[in-house]
Amino acid sequence: MSGVTMDRPLPAGDAPGPGYTLRQPRLPRWTPAALAAAAAAVGIGIGVGAGLSSHIQWGLIAGLLFVVGMYALAARVEGRRQAKDRLATSLVWVCFLLAVVPLVSLVWETVSRGSKVLDGTFLSHSMAGVLTIQPGGGVYHAIIGTLEQVGIATAIAAPIGLLTAVYLVEYGRGRLAKAVTFFVDVMTGIPSIVAGLFILSFWILMLDFGYSGFAGAMALSILMMPVVVRSTEEMLKLVPNELREASLALGVPKWRTILKVVLPTAIGGIATGVMLSVARIAGESAPVVLLVFGSQVINNDPFDGAQSSLPYYIYEQWAAGNAASYDRAWGAALVLIAFVMILNLVARGIARWKAPKAGR
Amino acid sequence: MDITPATAATPPPLPGGSQPAPAEQSKAAARAGDRIFLALSRGSGILLLVIMAAIAVFLTVRAASALSHNEGNFFTTFEWNANANPPVFGIAVLAFGTIVSSLIAMLIAVPVAIGIALFISHYAPRKLAAPLSYVIDLLAAVPSIVYGLWGALFLVPHLTGLYGWLNDYLGWTGIFAYHDGAARSLFTIGILLAIMILPIVTSVSREVFLQAPKMHEEAALALGATRWEVIRMSVLPFGRSGIISASMLGLGRALGETMAVATVLSPSFEIGKSLLDPGGGTFAQNIASSFKESGEIGKDALIASGLVLFVLTLLVNGAARMIIARRKEYTA
Incomplete structure (x- = not known):
C-alpha cells in the first residue's frame, strides 16, 4: 500500500x-x-x-x-x-x-x-576409475551413448514418420486414415516412461535381450514418430496443389510426383520438424533410465551391453549427492542444454532459409 | 493414381524421366512403383497403429501376471512391497500424488498461461510478439532432467522461506502446515510441473486467441470498450473450448512427467494431510526410482502401475483431442 x-x-x-x-x-x-x-x-x-x-x-x-x-x-x-x-x-x-x-x-x-567443470578433460574422459566423491572424470561415454541412441532412434522413426505423413496427406481417405490421425495425436501424449515400460516388457522381459543402447533407442523412436508425422503432415499440406496437378498432368506417376515434386518443395520444413523432434528426444531421460542400465565406462556398441547417456548421467550424478558429483551434473546439464539449443537454432535457421523457396 | 493411364498416352519428354521407354513399359513400371509406394506408406501408418495396440497388449499381459501374485488390493493398499514375499502393493498413494500434483500444476499454470497467451496475442508490441513466443517455446525445449536438477538444487532451497510464511498464516488449515526440512514435497512438484507445462498450454491457447474473429473485436472497440472488455466479451468466450483442451493437454503432460518429479520429490508411501511436507509419490516417479531394486515381480508391478498411468493419460489426451476436433468442425 x-x-x-x-x-x-x-x-x-x-x-x-x-x-x-x-x-x-x-x-x-x-x-x-x-x-x-x-x-x-x-x-x-x-x-x-x-x-x-x-x-x-x-x-x-x-x-x-x-x-x-x-x-x-x-x-x-x-x-x-x-x-x-x-x-x-x-x-x-x-x-x-x-x-x-x-x-x-x-x-x-x-x-x-x-561452466566450472566444463573443459577439454570433462568432454573427453569417462568416469572409469573415478569415485563419485572425487572431482574429475567426464561425460565422454555419456555423449557417445546419447549420440548413438538418438541416431538410431532417428534412423527408425524418421522414415516411418515421413511415410505415414505422406500416406495421410497424399493417399489418406476413409477410416484407416482417420484412425491413424487420431492415434498419432494420442501417441503424442504417451508419457515417456510408458514407452520405456513397453520396450522393457516386450524386448527385455519377453524376448530376453539384455539392457542396451538399442533398447533405449527403440523407446525414443516411439516418442519421436508422432512428432515427425505431425510436423511433416503440416508441411506437406502447405505444398500448393497446382504443383501436384501440373506434374500429374505431364504424365508423371504419383509416386514420382511425391518423391520429385512434393517432398523437395517441403524439404526445409520437414528437416526442421525432424530436428526439433531429435532435440526433444535427446533430453528424454525416463525411458533411458529403464533401458540402457547406465555405465561408467566407454561402450561404443549400442547393441551390446550397458551404455550411459547424458540425461542418465545427470540423474546418476545428482543421485550420488555430493559436491563433486553435483558439479558434474551441472556440467552435463550444460552440455545437454547446449546440444538441444543448437539443434533448435539450426532447425529454425533451416526453416527460415528454406521458407521463401517453398513459397515460390 | 487413376490419372496416369489417361495421360501417359501422349508422353512429353520429362526432365525427370531419364530412360525413353515405350509407353506400355513405363505404364507398368509406374503402376508397380505406385503400388509399392502406397504399400510402404500405408504400411507405416498401420505400423503406428500396431505399436499403439502392442503397448496396450504387452503392458496388460505383464500387469496381469503381477496382479495374480499381489496379496494386497491393487487400488486401496497403502504400500509398495512388490519384491517382498508375498508381494503386497497398491497404487492408492501414487494415484493421490499424481492427481494432486498435476492439479496444483494446472491451478498455477493455466491462469498464467492464459495471461501469457493474451500478452502475446493482444498486449505485446507487434515486434516483440514473435521473439516472445520463441522464448516461451524455449521453455519447452529444456530437458526434463535439467528441470529436475534445477528444481532440486535451486528451487527447493528457495521455497523454504515461502513455505514457512504459508505455515505461519495458513498452517491452521492443515493443508499448508510445514515442518522443517527440505521442501521436496508435492506442492513443490506442482510448481515445477506448472513451469514445465506452461509452454504447451500457452501455445495452444495463443493459437485460439489469434483466431478470434477480428470483426467482433473491432465492433467492441467501436462501441468504446476498453481493451480488457474486448477480451472479456469477444476473445475469451470464443476461446473457451480451446482453453479447456489446452489445459487438458497440459494435464496429460503433468500426469506422465517422470524425471523432474523423481529428482525433486522425497517419496514415502503414506498420504499426509499437508501438501508442503515431504512425502507422497507419483506413478512415473515411483517407476523410475524403484526400478533398479526391483526383481521380476517388482518390475511387473511397476508395469501394472504404468498401465494405469497409460490409461489415465489416454483418457485425458483423448478428451482434449475430441474437444479440439469438435471445435474445428464447428468453426469450419
Whole structure:
C-alpha cells in the first residue's frame, strides 16, 4: 500500500476536469513504469527491513504492490472501467514476467555452475576409475551413448514418420486414415516412461535381450514418430496443389510426383520438424533410465551391453549427492542444454532459409 | 493414381524421366512403383497403429501376471512391497500424488498461461510478439532432467522461506502446515510441473486467441470498450473450448512427467494431510526410482502401475483431442 501513497502526488496535477470535455482524465504514459520501479523499491525495502531471506517473497511483494497500486491509482483518476483495464494489463504483464523468471534462472544456474567443470578433460574422459566423491572424470561415454541412441532412434522413426505423413496427406481417405490421425495425436501424449515400460516388457522381459543402447533407442523412436508425422503432415499440406496437378498432368506417376515434386518443395520444413523432434528426444531421460542400465565406462556398441547417456548421467550424478558429483551434473546439464539449443537454432535457421523457396 | 493411364498416352519428354521407354513399359513400371509406394506408406501408418495396440497388449499381459501374485488390493493398499514375499502393493498413494500434483500444476499454470497467451496475442508490441513466443517455446525445449536438477538444487532451497510464511498464516488449515526440512514435497512438484507445462498450454491457447474473429473485436472497440472488455466479451468466450483442451493437454503432460518429479520429490508411501511436507509419490516417479531394486515381480508391478498411468493419460489426451476436433468442425 505504501507504493500508492508515495505516488499519489504524481497525477494530482490534472484532477478530474469539468464535465464539458469529452476526454476522460488519463494517467501520464510513464505512470506504469514509475509505479513498477516504486513497487520494486518498496518490495526490496520490506524484504531487507523484515529480514525475509527468500528473494521469491521480495518479488511477490513487489508484484502485489504494483498490481494493487495501479488499480487504486487508475480507479481514483480514470474511473472504474479504465481501472479494470489497467488491472488486466498489469496482471498479464505479471504473468509474462512470472514465466520468464524461471527460464532465466534455470539458464543462469546451469551456465554459471556448469561452466566450472566444463573443459577439454570433462568432454573427453569417462568416469572409469573415478569415485563419485572425487572431482574429475567426464561425460565422454555419456555423449557417445546419447549420440548413438538418438541416431538410431532417428534412423527408425524418421522414415516411418515421413511415410505415414505422406500416406495421410497424399493417399489418406476413409477410416484407416482417420484412425491413424487420431492415434498419432494420442501417441503424442504417451508419457515417456510408458514407452520405456513397453520396450522393457516386450524386448527385455519377453524376448530376453539384455539392457542396451538399442533398447533405449527403440523407446525414443516411439516418442519421436508422432512428432515427425505431425510436423511433416503440416508441411506437406502447405505444398500448393497446382504443383501436384501440373506434374500429374505431364504424365508423371504419383509416386514420382511425391518423391520429385512434393517432398523437395517441403524439404526445409520437414528437416526442421525432424530436428526439433531429435532435440526433444535427446533430453528424454525416463525411458533411458529403464533401458540402457547406465555405465561408467566407454561402450561404443549400442547393441551390446550397458551404455550411459547424458540425461542418465545427470540423474546418476545428482543421485550420488555430493559436491563433486553435483558439479558434474551441472556440467552435463550444460552440455545437454547446449546440444538441444543448437539443434533448435539450426532447425529454425533451416526453416527460415528454406521458407521463401517453398513459397515460390 | 487413376490419372496416369489417361495421360501417359501422349508422353512429353520429362526432365525427370531419364530412360525413353515405350509407353506400355513405363505404364507398368509406374503402376508397380505406385503400388509399392502406397504399400510402404500405408504400411507405416498401420505400423503406428500396431505399436499403439502392442503397448496396450504387452503392458496388460505383464500387469496381469503381477496382479495374480499381489496379496494386497491393487487400488486401496497403502504400500509398495512388490519384491517382498508375498508381494503386497497398491497404487492408492501414487494415484493421490499424481492427481494432486498435476492439479496444483494446472491451478498455477493455466491462469498464467492464459495471461501469457493474451500478452502475446493482444498486449505485446507487434515486434516483440514473435521473439516472445520463441522464448516461451524455449521453455519447452529444456530437458526434463535439467528441470529436475534445477528444481532440486535451486528451487527447493528457495521455497523454504515461502513455505514457512504459508505455515505461519495458513498452517491452521492443515493443508499448508510445514515442518522443517527440505521442501521436496508435492506442492513443490506442482510448481515445477506448472513451469514445465506452461509452454504447451500457452501455445495452444495463443493459437485460439489469434483466431478470434477480428470483426467482433473491432465492433467492441467501436462501441468504446476498453481493451480488457474486448477480451472479456469477444476473445475469451470464443476461446473457451480451446482453453479447456489446452489445459487438458497440459494435464496429460503433468500426469506422465517422470524425471523432474523423481529428482525433486522425497517419496514415502503414506498420504499426509499437508501438501508442503515431504512425502507422497507419483506413478512415473515411483517407476523410475524403484526400478533398479526391483526383481521380476517388482518390475511387473511397476508395469501394472504404468498401465494405469497409460490409461489415465489416454483418457485425458483423448478428451482434449475430441474437444479440439469438435471445435474445428464447428468453426469450419
